[in-house]
Each structure stands twice: as C-alpha cells, then as structure tokens.
Amino acid sequence: MKRILAAILLFAVLATAAAAGDYNWKQQSGKTIKIIFVQHTYAEGMLKKIPEFEALTGIKVDYSIMPEENLFDKLTTSLSSGTSELDVIMIPHYNIWQYAGSGFLEPLDNFLNDKTLYNPAYDFDDFFPALRDLNRWDCVPGHKVGTGNQWLMPVGFEYNGFMYNTEVFKEQGVKPPKTLEEMYQLCVKLNEFEGPGTYAMAVRGVRHWNAIVQGFITTFTNFGAKDMDFENGVLVSKVNSPESVAAHEYWLKCLWAGGPTNYLTQTWAQSGADFGARKAAFLNDADNLGYPTNFPGRTQESGKLAFAPVPSLKGDDNWQCNLINWGLGVSANSRMKDAAWLFVQYFTGPEYQAWSSTEWSSIDPPRKSVFDNPKFQEVIAKNIGFSEALAVSVPKATALETPHPMFGEIYTTWQSAIQDMYSRKVGVKEGLDKLKIEIDAMLREYDEEVGG
Amino acid sequence: MSMDNIDMAAYRKRPFLVRARPYFIILPALLLTIGILYPFLTAIYYSLTSLNLQRPGAMRFVWFQNWIRMLREEAFWHAVRVTLQYALTATFIELALGLGLGLAICRRDNWFARLLKVSLVFPLMIAPVVAVIIWQLMTSNTIGILEKLLNLFGVYKFRWASSADTAMFTAIMIDVWVYTPFILILVIAGINSLPKSPFEAARVDGASEWFTFKNLTLPMLKPFLYIALIFxxxxxxxxxxxxxxxxxxxxxxxxxxxxxxTYIRGFTQYRFGQMIPYVLTLWVIVYIVSQILVRKWLKVQKTAGGR
Incomplete structure (x- = not known):
C-alpha cells in the first residue's frame, strides 16, 4: 500500500513538474505591454526584475512610475477614456470597488481557467485565503468581498498592527495592551513620556480616507460597529449606532489623551518618522509602516521596535484587524490581455514572491509557501514579535470597510467629521447623526445615478 | 480708397491665392482662438451632463441641474468665502511686505542690500509643495524649530495647520513666504526704473520722506503694484x-x-459633470476681477506717465 501511495505521489510530483516545465513563457513574445507603477517598495522590487521577465517571455515592458497621490487620477482618467493606453494595472483592492463595476478591469478567472495561459506552477491556492477573497467581488455595492470574479492578484499586503518601542515600554514599565481599555491607559501614561514633543500613539489624521483605514476602522469594528449595512434591502450608513458612538468616543479619548498634537495633519510618513525618532511610544497603523522603520540604520530607534497584534475590546479572541493589499490586474480595454496576464502571473508567482520577500524588502508575502520559507522566517526573526503577530493577525484580517464605488468619498467625509469632533466643533452623537445623513444622501445619489 | 471704388469684376479676376491671402494671414490666430475656446466650450457642454468617470457610458444631458445644485450647496458658498478670504488676505500682506522690503532694500546700495536682494528671492525658486514640507517640519510640535522658539515665550503645542482656528493663518503664512519675493522683484524693478529728477527736485525743495513717498514714489510705482496685484x-x-x-x-x-x-469633486468623487460648474465659476470670478484690475492698471499707467 505504501509503495502504491509513494508511486502516486511521485507521479503527481513529476506530472506537476512536467506541466510547469512545459509552460510556454514565450507564447506572447514580441508584444509590448504598458503599465504605470506606484512609487512603492513593491514596485521597486518588480522594476529590478523586469529585465529577467523580458528575457524569459520576449515581451517588452513599457512602464512609468507615479506617486500614489497622482496614480489614481491618471488611472481613472485613462481607464474611463476607453483607450488601450494601459495593459497592466497596479492598484490596492479598494480600487476594485470603483473600477470593476465600471467595466475597467478584466476578470482574471478568464486566465485562471485557460489551460494555455495558466501556468500550473503558479499555484493559485498558495495565496492566503483572506487575500484571494480580498480581491474577489461581485460588484454589488454593499456586498462583502469574497464572492464574484477575481479582479487582482496580490503583490503584497498590510494589516493593522500594534508596534511599540521596547526601550520606552521597558523604561515606563508597561506592556503591549491586550484590551482597548489598556491601550487608552497607555495613551494617558505615555503622553509626553520624555517631555513636551513626545506623545503616546502615532496615528494618521489628515483629511483623507486613508487616515481611518487602519487604526480607526479596526478599533471601530472591535467595538461591534459597522460603517454601512442593508436595511430592508437598502444600503444605509450605520455610523450613528450606539456601538459607533462608543467607538468614536473611545478613539477621541485616546487621541486627546496621547495622540499626535498635529493629529489633524498627520500623514503616514509623519507617523513613521515620529515613531522612528522616539517621538511616539507606539504606532497603531499598518505593519509595513513599522517594519521599514525598524531596518538597521534606517531610523534612530532601529532595532528597538517590536510588533504585536492589535488589542481587542475585552482581551478575548473576538477581534479583527483591517487588511489591505496591492495587486496586479489587467485592463479591460487592453489589446495585449494575454501578455498582460503573463506579467501578472510572473510577478505574483511563487518564484518572484520568494525573491521579493527574502532578497528584497517586501514583507507580508501573500503566499503561504513564502511565509513558510525558512529564509523568510530568518529575515523576519530580526524583528521582535513580527512573525508571531503576523501569524496571529492574518487569520483575523479582512476588509473591514463595506465595499462601495463611493468608498473614497464616504470615508473622506467621515474623517472630516472626525476632525470636527476632535476639534470639539461638534459633539460625537450630533456629529455622527449629521454624518449619517450626509452618507445616506451620497448612497441615494449613487443609486439614482446608476438607476438613471 | 473706399469700398465703392473697388472694381469688383477686376478683384474677382485676381488669382485665388491672392484673394485668399487675408484669410491665410489671420488663419493662425483663428486656429489659436479655436484651440483656446475649444476646451471652454467642451467644459460648458460637460457641465450640462451627468458625466461621471466611473460610469462614462451612462452620461446623460441634464441641462442646468449641476449649476442649480452647485448654487444650492452650502459647500459652494463656503468654498467661495474661503477662496476670497485666502486670496485677499495673502495678496494684501504680500503687497505690503513686498513694497516695504523693496523700498527698504533700494534705499541703500551696499553689500548687505545686494545680499538681501538675492537671498529674499530664494523662496520663489522652491515649488510650493516643497515649501509646505519645509514649513510642516518647522511647525511640527515634536521636532519643529518654531515650537522650540514659542516654548521660550511660554507657548506650548501651538497647533498651526492642525487646528481649525489657525489653519488659514498657517496656509497664508506659507503663501506669503513663497510669493512675497515675486512682489519684491516687481517693486525693485519699478523703483530702479523711476526717473531721478523728480526725487532730486523734491530733495532740493526740502520735501519730507513721507511727502516724497506719498506724492512721488507710490503714484509712480502704482503700475508695477497693479501688475503684481493682478498676477x-x-x-x-x-x-x-x-x-x-x-x-x-x-x-x-x-x-x-x-x-x-473642484479637485475633490473631480478626482475623489469622479463627478466631472458636477465639478465643471465649480471650475467655470472660478474662471468667471478670476476673469471679472482681472478685467477690473487691468482697467485700473491702464488708468494708473496713464496717470503715472503724466498723460
């Protein structure tokens, strides 16, 4: 019996290897594909490997690079014009909600199910299920991710983590919080931990949707609150629910007690800079903001920074954290879709992903095989608690925002309302009641536009 | 020669290229006008549609719906107030500072004045966005030099742009820092181009500094100040x-x-149909204000020139 099993296993391995070996990477040779990269670590890794991709496939890659702030303007204008100006698109999963329903993206299932184009060695099932789901959506506003077509293949992800300065925590005699109440106590205790100019919790606060998609939305969800939900089949805002009011009161309490004094203009870069310069005792944001801050020699506090999962409401296992990923997709207007897919397949494939996570600085690999790679474990072991926090957080991580094409507008309006509450221009309940009316009006207007 | 005297029969007999010459001459100007007007006309057309970049295929003609909506929106009137408050305050301060600095620098021609002339122009060479980053660092409550400076006077955690009460002040302060040198350059150029004789005559007659400034310098500098004001x-x-x-x-x-x-409406919300009335309104406001100022400028130029 053992011999038969061994023979079957051997056959399966050889068959897979043969299939992988047979894959024709040259099938689109001679074509040129166009892509705009975002200025990001993930893209920098890809740029290094483009010559290898071109040599392997015979496909020429015509690329440009843009800062994130300008990328979406350019992409939306280009995609909506209906021209074949772009073939490959690099976007975060949020943009699926805006682009997929508009018909700007090509469903990748077409390629996954095509025996000529799909490389068996690609191993789609190797992606963490949460990341496969994150890039799958049925294009119905309000429906959760995880159903419908696959629109992107993940390049890298980030989850909301709790990162802290071990030296400051040791000196102050405190530990990473298990509950949200403990995190508030840390905000109180660690405010001005080394005099004026130092504060407890680094978080983003600028008037932009991206300010609330990590620390805030995770806390908000762990209070049992929801941004939107269906009522009698109609999607409505739930921002003034009792749970939401409690979450906002808590968040503001933390900010007032130990948040950045420049909270209303605080950006991603400023949070990372303050954390790395020992101006902030801990960082409540994406783990891949803390990770580069801890690179040897990168910041003043490099090597002293540690990682932990975010606290839950009551210290139990009932918690979630937000998940974001950047992915590669194919433009629906592209005339080089097959060649574009080869690009997507190469740069989200196991071989490139292993290189980018071990030889390059892409952390949070979306593939399980890379995560289990001893070399990768060796790389992340240099960061205190990183591996443990990642292992605990990934199963808890998902998109906590309700997918909707107007996500950016809704969340920017929400952060604007939080800014008013923070500035005490309006009370929490009053502000959230007003916000609900505004968001509901946006949702109805969208329904009317689409219906009309 | 009047039109009546033209021999139309002889004119018609001339070769086509000769007859068409006047049209060829104005053709470049016509093409340029079309090139300038086309985006405006397109913009007016799109302002009457429901164009949304997320759903370009669903565009409908909605007549003046976007315009009526804009005029009814509190956000629009708020934006107009902010625009005027920001523009008028920043421009007034920049004019006053530019004029004051220009007059002070031009009083003497020594190495210090020359150094000031060069160094005060530096902010103008920096992109406004970079200037903002510099000021963000300076106003940071954690590492900012201005925070340390204010600490000496017992002021802690001044919020600068991070407070609704002081954000406008901070933005205007950066604007003033970046653009005052522009006014300064024009003022210095103006002062250097003024005729010497009226000032010498005033000095011989024993006119006070204030009298000279009020009755000679300022009136003769007005065309330059109007240019600076317009821009x-x-x-x-x-x-x-x-x-x-x-x-x-x-x-x-x-x-x-x-x-x-406008930017948010267009590129966060992708509602181009709703965005364009904002753009056109801003254009109309700027156009009207600039026309008024240009007329004033022509008038003061005549006065300053003694015409």
Whole structure:
C-alpha cells in the first residue's frame, strides 16, 4: 500500500513538474505591454526584475512610475477614456470597488481557467485565503468581498498592527495592551513620556480616507460597529449606532489623551518618522509602516521596535484587524490581455514572491509557501514579535470597510467629521447623526445615478 | 480708397491665392482662438451632463441641474468665502511686505542690500509643495524649530495647520513666504526704473520722506503694484498646491477653497459633470476681477506717465 501511495505521489510530483516545465513563457513574445507603477517598495522590487521577465517571455515592458497621490487620477482618467493606453494595472483592492463595476478591469478567472495561459506552477491556492477573497467581488455595492470574479492578484499586503518601542515600554514599565481599555491607559501614561514633543500613539489624521483605514476602522469594528449595512434591502450608513458612538468616543479619548498634537495633519510618513525618532511610544497603523522603520540604520530607534497584534475590546479572541493589499490586474480595454496576464502571473508567482520577500524588502508575502520559507522566517526573526503577530493577525484580517464605488468619498467625509469632533466643533452623537445623513444622501445619489 | 471704388469684376479676376491671402494671414490666430475656446466650450457642454468617470457610458444631458445644485450647496458658498478670504488676505500682506522690503532694500546700495536682494528671492525658486514640507517640519510640535522658539515665550503645542482656528493663518503664512519675493522683484524693478529728477527736485525743495513717498514714489510705482496685484490675486484665488499639501482642505472643511473642492469633486468623487460648474465659476470670478484690475492698471499707467 505504501509503495502504491509513494508511486502516486511521485507521479503527481513529476506530472506537476512536467506541466510547469512545459509552460510556454514565450507564447506572447514580441508584444509590448504598458503599465504605470506606484512609487512603492513593491514596485521597486518588480522594476529590478523586469529585465529577467523580458528575457524569459520576449515581451517588452513599457512602464512609468507615479506617486500614489497622482496614480489614481491618471488611472481613472485613462481607464474611463476607453483607450488601450494601459495593459497592466497596479492598484490596492479598494480600487476594485470603483473600477470593476465600471467595466475597467478584466476578470482574471478568464486566465485562471485557460489551460494555455495558466501556468500550473503558479499555484493559485498558495495565496492566503483572506487575500484571494480580498480581491474577489461581485460588484454589488454593499456586498462583502469574497464572492464574484477575481479582479487582482496580490503583490503584497498590510494589516493593522500594534508596534511599540521596547526601550520606552521597558523604561515606563508597561506592556503591549491586550484590551482597548489598556491601550487608552497607555495613551494617558505615555503622553509626553520624555517631555513636551513626545506623545503616546502615532496615528494618521489628515483629511483623507486613508487616515481611518487602519487604526480607526479596526478599533471601530472591535467595538461591534459597522460603517454601512442593508436595511430592508437598502444600503444605509450605520455610523450613528450606539456601538459607533462608543467607538468614536473611545478613539477621541485616546487621541486627546496621547495622540499626535498635529493629529489633524498627520500623514503616514509623519507617523513613521515620529515613531522612528522616539517621538511616539507606539504606532497603531499598518505593519509595513513599522517594519521599514525598524531596518538597521534606517531610523534612530532601529532595532528597538517590536510588533504585536492589535488589542481587542475585552482581551478575548473576538477581534479583527483591517487588511489591505496591492495587486496586479489587467485592463479591460487592453489589446495585449494575454501578455498582460503573463506579467501578472510572473510577478505574483511563487518564484518572484520568494525573491521579493527574502532578497528584497517586501514583507507580508501573500503566499503561504513564502511565509513558510525558512529564509523568510530568518529575515523576519530580526524583528521582535513580527512573525508571531503576523501569524496571529492574518487569520483575523479582512476588509473591514463595506465595499462601495463611493468608498473614497464616504470615508473622506467621515474623517472630516472626525476632525470636527476632535476639534470639539461638534459633539460625537450630533456629529455622527449629521454624518449619517450626509452618507445616506451620497448612497441615494449613487443609486439614482446608476438607476438613471 | 473706399469700398465703392473697388472694381469688383477686376478683384474677382485676381488669382485665388491672392484673394485668399487675408484669410491665410489671420488663419493662425483663428486656429489659436479655436484651440483656446475649444476646451471652454467642451467644459460648458460637460457641465450640462451627468458625466461621471466611473460610469462614462451612462452620461446623460441634464441641462442646468449641476449649476442649480452647485448654487444650492452650502459647500459652494463656503468654498467661495474661503477662496476670497485666502486670496485677499495673502495678496494684501504680500503687497505690503513686498513694497516695504523693496523700498527698504533700494534705499541703500551696499553689500548687505545686494545680499538681501538675492537671498529674499530664494523662496520663489522652491515649488510650493516643497515649501509646505519645509514649513510642516518647522511647525511640527515634536521636532519643529518654531515650537522650540514659542516654548521660550511660554507657548506650548501651538497647533498651526492642525487646528481649525489657525489653519488659514498657517496656509497664508506659507503663501506669503513663497510669493512675497515675486512682489519684491516687481517693486525693485519699478523703483530702479523711476526717473531721478523728480526725487532730486523734491530733495532740493526740502520735501519730507513721507511727502516724497506719498506724492512721488507710490503714484509712480502704482503700475508695477497693479501688475503684481493682478498676477498674485489671480493665482491666490486658484491656489491648490499649498492647501492640498498642507491639510487636504481640512481640518474639517476649513481650507476647502474652490480649487480644492473642484479637485475633490473631480478626482475623489469622479463627478466631472458636477465639478465643471465649480471650475467655470472660478474662471468667471478670476476673469471679472482681472478685467477690473487691468482697467485700473491702464488708468494708473496713464496717470503715472503724466498723460
């Protein structure tokens, strides 16, 4: 019996290897594909490997690079014009909600199910299920991710983590919080931990949707609150629910007690800079903001920074954290879709992903095989608690925002309302009641536009 | 020769290329006019549609719906107020500072004055967004030099752009820092071009400094000041870079002027049909203000020239 099993296993391995070996990477040779990269670590890794991709496939890659702030303007204008100006698109999963329903993206299932184009060695099932789901959506506003077509293949992800300065925590005699109440106590205790100019919790606060998609939305969800939900089949805002009011009161309490004094203009870069310069005792944001801050020699506090999962409401296992990923997709207007897919397949494939996570600085690999790679474990072991926090957080991580094409507008309006509450221009309940009316009006207007 | 005297029969007999010559001469100007007007006409057309970049295929003609909606929106009137407040305050301060500095620098011609002339122009060479980053660092409550300076006077954690009460002040302060040198250059150029004889005559007659400034310098500098005013006011009314880089229009809606609101409407919400009335309104405001100022400028130029 053992011999038969061994023979079957051997056959399966050889068959897979043969299939992988047979894959024709040259099938689109001679074509040129166009892509705009975002200025990001993930893209920098890809740029290094483009010559290898071109040599392997015979496909020429015509690329440009843009800062994130300008990328979406350019992409939306280009995609909506209906021209074949772009073939490959690099976007975060949020943009699926805006682009997929508009018909700007090509469903990748077409390629996954095509025996000529799909490389068996690609191993789609190797992606963490949460990341496969994150890039799958049925294009119905309000429906959760995880159903419908696959629109992107993940390049890298980030989850909301709790990162802290071990030296400051040791000196102050405190530990990473298990509950949200403990995190508030840390905000109180660690405010001005080394005099004026130092504060407890680094978080983003600028008037932009991206300010609330990590620390805030995770806390908000762990209070049992929801941004939107269906009522009698109609999607409505739930921002003034009792749970939401409690979450906002808590968040503001933390900010007032130990948040950045420049909270209303605080950006991603400023949070990372303050954390790395020992101006902030801990960082409540994406783990891949803390990770580069801890690179040897990168910041003043490099090597002293540690990682932990975010606290839950009551210290139990009932918690979630937000998940974001950047992915590669194919433009629906592209005339080089097959060649574009080869690009997507190469740069989200196991071989490139292993290189980018071990030889390059892409952390949070979306593939399980890379995560289990001893070399990768060796790389992340240099960061205190990183591996443990990642292992605990990934199963808890998902998109906590309700997918909707107007996500950016809704969340920017929400952060604007939080800014008013923070500035005490309006009370929490009053502000959230007003916000609900505004968001509901946006949702109805969208329904009317689409219906009309 | 009047039109009646033209021999039309003889004129018609001339070769086509000769007859068409006047049209060929004005053709470049016509093409340029079309090139300038086409985007405006397109913009007017799109302002009457429901164009949304997320759903370009669903565009409908909605007549004046977007315009009526804009005029009914509190956000629009708020944006107009912010635009005017920002532009008028910043331009007034820049004019006053530019004039004062120009007069002070031009009083003496020594190495210090020459050094000031060069160094005061530096901010103008920096992109406004970079200027914002510099000021963000200086006003940071954790590492900012201004925070340390204020600490000496017992002021701690001054919020600068991070407070709805002081965000406008901070944005204007950066605008003044960047653009005062522009006024300064024009003022210095103006002072250097003034005729010497009236000033010498005033000095011989024993006129006071104030009298000379009020009755000679200022009237003769007015054309230059109007030029500076026209350019700065027009640009300040359209300011986007400084505000966007500083606060993205926040805190709350504090700095949401017409340009930033337009950008958000177009590129965060993708509602181009709704965005274009904002753009055109801003254009109309800038056009009217600039026309008024240009007329004033022509008038003061005549006065200054003694005509």
């Amino acid at each position: 700065r006011l027009m640009a300040a009314m359209q300011e986007y870079g400084i505000i966007w880089a500083l606060t993205r229009g926040g805190p709350g809606d504090t700095l949401l002027n017409l340009s930033v609101t």
